[in-house]
Amino acid sequence: MSDRSSSTSTSQTEGELDEEMESEEGKNENERAGSPVPSLSSFSTSLRAVVRIKQKYQAMKKRRQEMALEPGVLGAFAGAAPRSSPKIFTFDGLTPSAFSSISSITKKKRRRRRRVLFPNRGSCRTVPKQERSRAMYCLYLLLAIVFVQVYNAIENLDDHVLRYDLEGLDKTLRREVLGQQGAVDGLLSHLKEYLSTYVHNKPLVVSLHGPSGVGKSHLGRLLAGHFRSVVGETLVLQYYVLHHCPQEADAQQCARNLSAIISEMVERAEEEEKIPLFIFDEVEHMHDEILDALWQLVASKQSNEYLNAIYLFLSNLGHAQITKHVLHNSSSSSMAMTASIHHSNLVKELTPILRNTLEKLHPLWSDADILPLGLLEKGHVMECFLDEITREGFYPDRANIERLAGEIEYYPVVGGREYSQTGCKQVVAKVNLL
Structure with missing residues (x-):
């Protein structure tokens, strides 16, 4: 308003x-109309009127x-x-600080305009539903397939181990092999790990070493008999060097014959999907030509059938180091220590010593798992007499067994233990004399 x-x-x-x-202009016009010829006085009068009007207007x-x-x-x-009255805007009275304030105001306005406004919580009462990708179903299916495959693989591994009846072999070795608990545990561990699958990248090579009469040949016979019952007679080889190749002059021909036999057996085992067993006894008498042939078979990777095989070497190489180590450490070992722990420690301590000695003889032992067998105590010798007397049908008289065990030569008593110098080597001969 x-x-x-x-x-x-x-x-x-x-x-x-x-x-x-x-009105002023009308008067002037009337005066000009009344006087047809304007004079100087009338012109000055009109000029004064205009000046007066202008002054009045101002x-x-x-x-x-x-x-x-x-x-x-x-x-x-x-x-x-x-x-x-309207104001005219100019930049005359502005200072640099004013320009900075104006620029800051414009920047703030721009920042405010960039803000994203979200709807109020009251307006969004329902949570938006996330659509599930169809690729998730494919992922679930893939996981199920992988689980089934892994489960079947585990079942197949168990079936493969059950085929060789390692539990029965464990019971047999623990019952028949006396005083070698650590070596038996190590051997069974290698067999279980190797026989758990059929595909391998190298053959299993185990070398058992120990003094005479500690049960090396007996252990080899037990393994040969067990594998003959599970894989067949044709897939087990027992090779005695003094029997199969007694002459050194025939070493080259023996090496060729042995390579041919092993090749034939591994090919047959590949067809039957089984793992053969090769046992070599008295390796300390084996010629270099035969050792070279075996090393080529063990270290070669010609085909898969040569990789699926078990080689067992039995010898008394390194028996001096084993005897010295056992006699020297028996005094420091505790009597309360169980037999299994004692023999396990013996295996751990003797393995690197034997490996250094054997690798100097032939490179074959560089690829082998070495297991030492310790000395037998007098109690083990008495158990050997008891088993042999029972097997021969004699009455197991305790006094007679102690008398026969006393005829065996022993090392001096060390740490409360009395070790036999010949082990159970003379047990069979003495029982035959009864």
Whole structure:
């Protein structure tokens, strides 16, 4: 309303000014019409009238500006708010600080405009559903297939181990082999690990070493009999060097014959999907030509059938180191130590010593797992007499067994233990004399 009143008052003043100017101009025209020939005095009169009108107009304009500066006076006059004259914007009064403030204000406005506004919680009452990808079903199917394959592989491994009846072999060796618990445990561990699968990257080579009469040949016979019952007679070879190749002159021919026999057996075992067993006794008498042929078969990777085989070497090589180590460490070992722990420690301590000695003789033992057999105590010798007497059908008299065991030669007592110099080597001969 104030703007309308101010605009009406301003228009009224301008209208009055125009009417006065028109009246003055009308008078001048009348005077010019009354006098057909204007004179110098009339021209000066009209000039003074124009100057006077201009001065009056400037005075009214000045008065109107003053009234605009005084809102009380203009409000009283015409009953409306004063009209403010338009302001012209220039950059004359601005300073660098003002420019920085203006730029900061514009930047803030831009930042505010970039903000993302989220809807209120009240508007989104339901959680949006996430669509499940169809690829997840394929992933579940793949995991199920892998699980079934792994389960079948484990079942096949168990079936493969059960085929060789290693539990029965374990019971037989623990019952028949006396005083060699550590070597038996190590041998069974190698067999279980190797026979758990049919595909291998190298054959299993185990070398048993020990003094005379500690049960090496007996252990080989037990293994041969067990494997003949599970894989067949044709897949087990017992090779006695003094029997199959006694003459050194025939060593080259013996090596060729042995290579041909092994090749034929591994091919047959590959067809039947079985693992053959090769037992070589009295290896200390084996000629270098035969050792070289065996090393080529063990270390070669011609085909898969040569990798699926078990080689067992029995010898008394390194018996001096074994005897010295057992007699020297028996005094430091505790009597309360069980037999299994004692023999396990013996295997761990003697294995690196024997390996250094055997690798100097032939590189065949660099690829072999070495298991030492310790000396037999007097109690083990008495058990050997008991088994042999029972097998021959004699009455197992305790006094007779102690008498026969006393005829065996022993090392001096060390650490409360009495070790036999010949083991159970003379047991069969003495029982035959009864």
